[in-house]
Amino acid sequence: MARPSFREQVLQAREDAIVDAVNRLLADKGFDLMTVDEVVAEVGIAKASLYKHFASKEELAAAAMVRILERTLQEVDRLAQQPLAPLERLRELARWTMRVQLAGQMPSLPAQNSSLRAALLSHKVYMDRLLTLSDRLGEWIAAAQAQGGLRTELPPEVVLYTLFARACDPVLSLLKAGGQYEDEQIVEMLVLTCFGGLAP
Amino acid sequence: MARPSFREQVLQAREDAIVDAVNRLLADKGFDLMTVDEVVAEVGIAKASLYKHFASKEELAAAAMVRILERTLQEVDRLAQQPLAPLERLRELARWTMRVQLAGQMPSLPAQNSSLRAALLSHKVYMDRLLTLSDRLGEWIAAAQAQGGLRTELPPEVVLYTLFARACDPVLSLLKAGGQYEDEQIVEMLVLTCFGGLAP
DNA sequence: GTCTATAAAGCGATAGAC
């Protein structure tokens, strides 16, 4: 990989700024309510300029999703180096995703049908990162089940989906909006609810 | 209450048909992606006719939300008459909401900011039903905690929000879309995850 | 109340000059 020229660095920085804005808006209002006009207003460029970088609104969202997936994979790598049991790795990763969400930096997935869903399913880089993450977590889940740290009645698939879903759990934003608890209190209560359940 | 005339009954039936369609569409694609044109197409009436019954798209959604809240309150009443411990009542209600969701009849709440959120907050009937349900469930939660059936480390508010959130948990539709499990299997796995947690 | 037709506004995306 050649050293990027100054000009290329400037363009890269601009793309990063765009993805930053998209990430914030996706976390705040979701894909359907986010408008391209808002994105360019936040970045301070013209709409036509944005479309020189990204071909469509869906591509814009995919870039944000790829970035959060890659950051999550980095966190997975970091946790893999720690001396932790598989269950603890999963728990720590859940804490991390909840903190990202509390910081307003977790773009929400397309829960319902949306033009975004189809676009993401045929987006090669996004699907690659998603499958890579699923594989990594699948290994941790299997190991945790083998050690008795996770319920063996639950198929690994169900555990995986649940962890993904808790990364953008609306309960978190409800509690944060209430303003009654510190961020870390919220994280601990939801991690407890997720792994320990509502009943003792 | 006077006996409704035949004409009034016909109008009521039409309004019910409208709310039916809205409910289906809200469950399927959510508020932002649902269009009024789709609603009138399903019901088979003209758009202007619909606006004689409901003042806005938000009023339309509110009617569907009120109906599901009232149905839930009916189920709460039914469960209150059964000889069950408070924790079992909550668990049974969770099962019921999940079955409603599997049947494609659970309109999804406005998770993110939306024009719907503000409209619902100032909608008297909706807010009344929501608060009534919250009060009823709050009693069950307090009783279950007093009996040791629910974790006392969790504020009742957190338990309540969690139960509301699980009523439209995306994990459910993911598993249903996978087609690998029977509806009742999905319900049991998610009830177990919710009350028992991922770890044993 | 129901219809057809249309207004009014917002949206994603693009043309064309520089």
Added chain:
DNA sequence: GTCTATCGCTTTATAGAC
């Protein structure tokens, strides 16, 4: 590549005849 200006489409909502 960036800008201004605009296209083309969809959407919510309403006017006006019956």
